[in-house]
Amino acid sequence: MSDNNDIGLKIGDACFANPVFLASGPAGYGIEYANYLDITKVGGIVTKTISFEPRKGNPGVRLQETPSGLLNSIGLENVGAEYFFREKIPVLVSAGVKPVISVAAEDWGDYRKLIDFIARQENIEIIELNLSCPNVERGGMAVGSNPSLLGRYVRHAKDLLPRIAILAKLTPNVSDIARLALAAEEAGADGITAINTVIGMDIDISRAKPVFKRVRAGLSGPAIRPVALDAVWRIARTVDIPVIGVGGISSVDDALKFFMAGASGIQVGTALFYDPGLPARIIEKLEAGGIPPAIKYSVDKTERKDDDGTAPHNSST
Amino acid sequence: MSLEKKRPFTVRIVENRKLSPSTYLIILERPNDFPDPYPGQFISVRVNDQTVPLLRRPFGIMDINSETMTILVKAVGPGSTILASKAAGEQVEMAGPLGGMPFSRPGGKDVVFVGGGTGLGPIIFCARSWKREATVGKMHLFIGAQTKEELLEGLYEKDFDQVYTATIDGSSGHKGNIVELLEEEIEKGGIPAAILYSCGPRPMIRALIDRVGPKFENHYTSLESVMACSLGACRGCTVPVIEDGEKTLRSVCMEGTVFRAEDIDWEEWE
Numbered sequence: 001m002s003d004n005n006d007i008g009l010k011i012g013d014a015c016f017a018n019p020v021f022l023a024s025g026p027a028g029y030g031i032e033y034a035n036y037l038d039i040t041k042v043g044g045i046v047t048k049t050i051s052f053e054p055r056k057g058n059p060g061v062r063l064q065e066t067p068s069g070l071l072n073s074i075g076l077e078n079v080g081a082e083y084f085f086r087e088k089i090p091v092l093v094s095a096g097v098k099p100v101i102s103v104a105a106e107d108w109g110d111y112r113k114l115i116d117f118i119a120r121q122e123n124i125e126i127i128e129l130n131l132s133c134p135n136v137e138r139g140g141m142a143v144g145s146n147p148s149l150l151g152r153y154v155r156h157a158k159d160l161l162p163r164i165a166i167l168a169k170l171t172p173n174v175s176d177i178a179r180l181a182l183a184a185e186e187a188g189a190d191g192i193t194a195i196n197t198v199i200g201m202d203i204d205i206s207r208a209k210p211v212f213k214r215v216r217a218g219l220s221g222p223a224i225r226p227v228a229l230d231a232v233w234r235i236a237r238t239v240d241i242p243v244i245g246v247g248g249i250s251s252v253d254d255a256l257k258f259f260m261a262g263a264s265g266i267q268v269g270t271a272l273f274y275d276p277g278l279p280a281r282i283i284e285k286l287e288a289g290g291i292p293p294a295i296k297y298s299v300d301k302t303e304r305k306d307d308d309g310t311a312p313h314n315s316s317t
Numbered sequence: 318m319s320l321e322k323k324r325p326f327t328v329r330i331v332e333n334r335k336l337s338p339s340t341y342l343i344i345l346e347r348p349n350d351f352p353d354p355y356p357g358q359f360i361s362v363r364v365n366d367q368t369v370p371l372l373r374r375p376f377g378i379m380d381i382n383s384e385t386m387t388i389l390v391k392a393v394g395p396g397s398t399i400l401a402s403k404a405a406g407e408q409v410e411m412a413g414p415l416g417g418m419p420f421s422r423p424g425g426k427d428v429v430f431v432g433g434g435t436g437l438g439p440i441i442f443c444a445r446s447w448k449r450e451a452t453v454g455k456m457h458l459f460i461g462a463q464t465k466e467e468l469l470e471g472l473y474e475k476d477f478d479q480v481y482t483a484t485i486d487g488s489s490g491h492k493g494n495i496v497e498l499l500e501e502e503i504e505k506g507g508i509p510a511a512i513l514y515s516c517g518p519r520p521m522i523r524a525l526i527d528r529v530g531p532k533f534e535n536h537y538t539s540l541e542s543v544m545a546c547s548l549g550a551c552r553g554c555t556v557p558v559i560e561d562g563e564k565t566l567r568s569v570c571m572e573g574t575v576f577r578a579e580d581i582d583w584e585e586w587e
Contacts, residue, residue, distance in 0.1 A: 028550025036324050059585055063543045063553040068368040222368045246495045273545045274363050274373055
């Protein structure tokens with residue numbers, strides 16, 4: 001690859017050689033894709049979300065394809081924090097990969113235990129708070145869709161992990177995602193990841209039942225790209241911290257659109273399943289041509305409100 | 318984790334032969350550095366460069382030599398229908414060989430294979446591999462289909478010591494399903510109590526477990542599942558199993574595709 005442009009990215013104090021990441025979930029624990037792509041070439045890998053205790057995830061069908069999309073009901077199945085830091089992280093680090101550690105919690109107590117645990121680990125530069133997964137009963141979206149709760153979780157992580165950069169991953173399943181971004185920024189987040197999956201469902205007509213045991217599932221893939229792009233566009237014009245765009249990126253051009261919308265970085269998720277060479281092609285394009293600047297388009301910043309996340313009154317209409 | 322090459326390869330279709338109204342035998346060129354697969358392994362094919370269908374499709378390997386590999390494709394959904402429509406000379410992207418650790422060889426024992434649908438491909442590969450290695454005794458094939466056309470007669474007879482057929486419409490062999498026929502043959506005493514290897518639709522596997530499973534020393538079954546990554550990363554294709562009394566989940570793509578049938582937790586796995 002050429003090296004004509006500096007395409008490095010800084011989030012808080014965490015530095016990355018380029019702004020292209022593998023997204024949490026599809027990328028597993030990071031090492032699985034070593035057979036498919038050069039995992040050392042991406043800016044970082046956002047590892048599968050971990051919780052303090054191991055999670056079994058959801059029963060029943062977990063995947064269902066939709067037109068240009070994928071519904072999943074995996075439910076944050078993971079090996080738990082202790083096993084993850086003991087067995088998974090060393091493998092990634094020794095392979096020359098920069099891990100971004102995605103974390104989730106069932107409730108506030110569980111979250112505090114997890115953050116305490118992370119505070120005792122060494123050499124962690126950045127975590128991504130997954131407070132927006134639609135596939136779990138507790139924690140997840142319930143926290144991430146409430147600005148004041150989200151702020152509380154972000155602030156706690158910042159207080160206990162002063163040297164670690166904090167990314168807040170946001171749910172699109174709210175009326176105003178920019179308000180959530182603002183709440184995260186005010187609580188000290190170093191960056192925003194947008195978006196998590198869009199809630200959807202499907203029905204198996206032969207069984208006259210929902211496809212998924214939990215009924216609702218998370219939609220990803222190209223089908224949600226316009227939703228993700230809109231979220232990045234709005235968030236980037238609301239907060240001053242870097243925004244990492246994720247949602248349906250399946251070509252180099254898609255990635256460029258996210259940068260033009262105001263993203264400082266992007267994550268490739270579902271596309272890894274069918275086009276694992278995509279991250280390398282995006283990096284090559286950015287190295288050759290630089291990162292396209294965000295489109296200049298002035299809008300009023302979202303006003304701060306201590307409310308329940310309802311859309312702010314927009315006086316500029 | 319094995320670090321064998323599994324990276325996506327672009328390969329040419331050498332031949333696409335229609336075997337029945339819905340089943341196609343597709344021969345793909347074998348890339349130079351494509352490792353030798355073992356029974357139960359599969360390839361995952363991206364059928365076009367669009368996002369509909371979105372995911373790669375898994376196909377059990379039916380045969381392989383130094384130049385080519387063969388898969389059976391039943392045109393049932395959008396992905397398999399697009400692949401089945403491709404002509405010789407066209408290219409597709411595929412990755413493989415995928416699948417977990419090899420399962421036990423029969424160690425000279427007799428094996429009863431039971432197949433339905435596209436389960437025939439992996440069965441043929443398994444039989445040919447074991448025969449080549451001389452690790453198997455007599456091999457019996459029980460193959461079921463809706464109609465005589467779907468039995469794909471002529472494709473596999475030479476690979477087995479004895480073949481038994483069943484069709485739902487009665488157009489060939491036993492009229493009814495293949496599990497009934499196997500039960501009947503066991504009653505007659507003509508089937509050795511050895512290894513059972515099944516590959517086919519879930520109800521067929523369930524019926525085998527319930528009705529003839531205890532007659533065999535071991536029952537291995539090759540499972541199908543919707544797969545996304547095929548690498549064990551996403552945990553989308555898991556099957557619930559009970560191992561040593563513990564309930565757990567195993568990914569079909571990496572910890573399968575072949576499982577001991579009695580380990581599957583059918584209560585959980587609807």
